[in-house]
Amino acid sequence: xxxxxxxxxxxxxxxxxxxxxxxxxxxxxxxxVLMSLEIMLNATGLVFVVGSSRWGHADGQVMFLMIxxxxxxxxxxxxxxxxxxxxxxxxxxxxxxSQLKG
Amino acid sequence: xxxxxxAGGVVALISTLLVILQTNVVHALIYLxxxxxxxxxxxxxxxxxxxxxxxxxxxxxxxxxxFLFVVMMLNLxxxxxxxxxxxxPTKVWFVPVVLATILLIGLLSSFPVNSIEVAEVGxxxxxxxxxxxxxxxxxxxxxxxxxxxxxxYHLAKSR
Numbered sequence: 001x002x003x004x005x006x007x008x009x010x011x012x013x014x015x016x017x018x019x020x021x022x023x024x025x026x027x028x029x030x031x032x033v034l035m036s037l038e039i040m041l042n043a044t045g046l047v048f049v050v051g052s053s054r055w056g057h058a059d060g061q062v063m064f065l066m067i068x069x070x071x072x073x074x075x076x077x078x079x080x081x082x083x084x085x086x087x088x089x090x091x092x093x094x095x096x097x098s099q100l101k102g
Numbered sequence: 103x104x105x106x107x108x109a110g111g112v113v114a115l116i117s118t119l120l121v122i123l124q125t126n127v128v129h130a131l132i133y134l135x136x137x138x139x140x141x142x143x144x145x146x147x148x149x150x151x152x153x154x155x156x157x158x159x160x161x162x163x164x165x166x167x168x169f170l171f172v173v174m175m176l177n178l179x180x181x182x183x184x185x186x187x188x189x190x191p192t193k194v195w196f197v198p199v200v201l202a203t204i205l206l207i208g209l210l211s212s213f214p215v216n217s218i219e220v221a222e223v224g225x226x227x228x229x230x231x232x233x234x235x236x237x238x239x240x241x242x243x244x245x246x247x248x249x250x251x252x253x254x255y256h257l258a259k260s261r
Contacts (some may be wrong), residue, residue, distance in 0.1 A: 002220055003218060004217065007213045009105075009148065016118055019121075032130065036122060042138065053149050054218050054224070058230070062222060065243075066243055078204075084257055
């Protein structure tokens with residue numbers, strides 16, 4: 001039996017989330033943006049697992065499994081969109097997508 | 103064992119930082135795999151071995167391999183790397199990083215500390231919940247995966 005400060009778990013998760021957010025906002029390569037989204041989802045899952053560990057319930061881990069499923073579906077659709085984008089515009093620059101606005 | 107938590111956390115933070123600073127997509131992906139494995143170690147140290155294994159198998163294994171396949175299909179070469187370097191000069195990120203560090207120091211100095219008594223929550227409890235009260239959510243998750251599969255097939259189809 002050992003103890004870990006609850007806040008340190010939350011702090012790690014929020015730091016990872018912040019790094020993901022920085023990635024989403026600063027990168028212009030769409031592959032990097034999708035990767036940063038993965039980092040953010042993973043950080044959210046970490047919060048659930050920390051909470052599950054804090055209160056000794058398994059519910060948080062079940063929620064993490066749901067997030068895992070969501071991430072898998074999101075990546076599949078996102079990568080398909082990247083392939084389409086690359087096929088049409090021959091670039092991975094997301095600024096090209098501003099042509100889509102009406 | 104709490105050493106495991108801090109070691110995993112530090113590795114996760116450093117490798118995630120390296121992910122968003124890379125210019126080569128494949129290198130960034132490898133750092134992302136490292137980051138996910140480190141988070142899996144953190145899960146293990148928090149007494150969640152089932153979730154740790156799933157993180158390693160599904161996230162670091164399956165999802166990242168999917169990424170790798172697409173990156174290889176796109177075949178982004180030297181020009182993209184130079185483009186990336188031009189898009190992220192030092193003067194763009196330096197000031198926000200300094201300001202965010204000030205906020206982080208403020209946050210760190212004002213934390214109360216509650217400790218977690220880590221007890222293992224194993225596969226039995228999780229699967230008991232998955233097939234008990236959360237069975238509808240599991241079905242919905244399978245629907246979501248099916249929808250993802252169909253839309254990915256439809257979107258990536260060349261016409």
